[in-house]
Amino acid sequence: MDRLSDELITAWLDGEVTQQQRSEIEAAIAASPELGLRVARLARVDRLLPPAFAETLNAPIPQRFDAVLARSRRGGGFAGFRAALSGLLAPRPMAMAAASLVLGIMLGGAILSGALTGAGIAADSQGRMIANDPMAASLASVASGATGGPLGIRLSVVDDGGRYCRQFETPAATGLACLESEKWVIDTLSRTSGTVSVDGAYVMADGSTDAAISAALERLGVRRVLDSREELAAIASGWRASAD
């Protein structure tokens, strides 16, 4: 084979030739410096293509695409979005260390008995419930799924108003808090009818409180759900990075 077609060389470069063609091409290249140079030039431009367009590969994914994915989740009404989140919202046992369990029950109990200040919740001048420390500190620092603290986080989202919102739970209550002007505003608070098992694991008895949270998310509108990496980044930045 003294003159190979460019097409065959192309196919050889891409590994799209038969074993027999491959042997023939490689023998021809070895025998002809001119052909070797032609192949080298074709191979060179091919090698340059991936790095020439590599810019997007390690760049963060622009928010506009998450907005597309989140928007369509809500297509056909909120039911679809809620179903899509079922894995995240499904009741599940939350293991808690015995010592913190006591604190957790106190926190939850305080919220629901109306002694809100003890749990770190106070009303502001507009009558909104605002989380103070230690609850505010937990809301800002606990990662979804972390166990062992008095307050667990189930989900972090950006709502349609561009606010960060986090679904939290204590052994006695679950709720939704949204960050506004550096304050965690309690949007929804709902008592759970769960029980505490003897080994300290907390078991939610029914999904009614999840329904309350889902209704709150529906009302606020969910722009997107933070993945764990985004959530950790938000925690690390003190939730100062723009949610958009």
Added chain:
Amino acid sequence: MSKDDNRFRIELRALIPRLRRFGHSLTGSLDDGDDLVQEALEKALTREAQFVVGSRLDSWVYKIMQNAWIDQKRSVARRRHIIQPMSEDTVAVGEDGRDVFDSRIILRQVREAMLRLNPDERSVLALVSIEGQTYREAAEALGIPIGTVMSRLSRARARLVQLLDSVDPDPGKD
């Protein structure tokens, strides 16, 4: 909507960096490429039922993107890209022979040369040489026979060599 549906979104999201790269290589612009990615994501989500589970999601979305791009190009309203001559500074750097090989300059030349290929050749080169699709996958995405993939690829590469040689002295000639 099921758990699988959520998985579909997660997989789509994971593809975004590569879809953006494909959009960039087709349009020559990150912004125009991202517009194409957005359109393709919207279409992929509405057509999810048409996706054959077990087949390659990337090939399927590349195909949607490719078709969206062709539609855009057909649209009369779409502003025309005026292809600029190869950058002057990329030609001028030859004064100091070594600078010619500055990788950033070369990579920009490659992007510019890519834009000067005709759209058919650009698509096939982007799919095979950048996205790593096989000839069969590229043929499927573009709706053309494998033989046509081969001939377009071959022409595209030969043209790229020619374009780059015109601004970049062949390293083999020194």
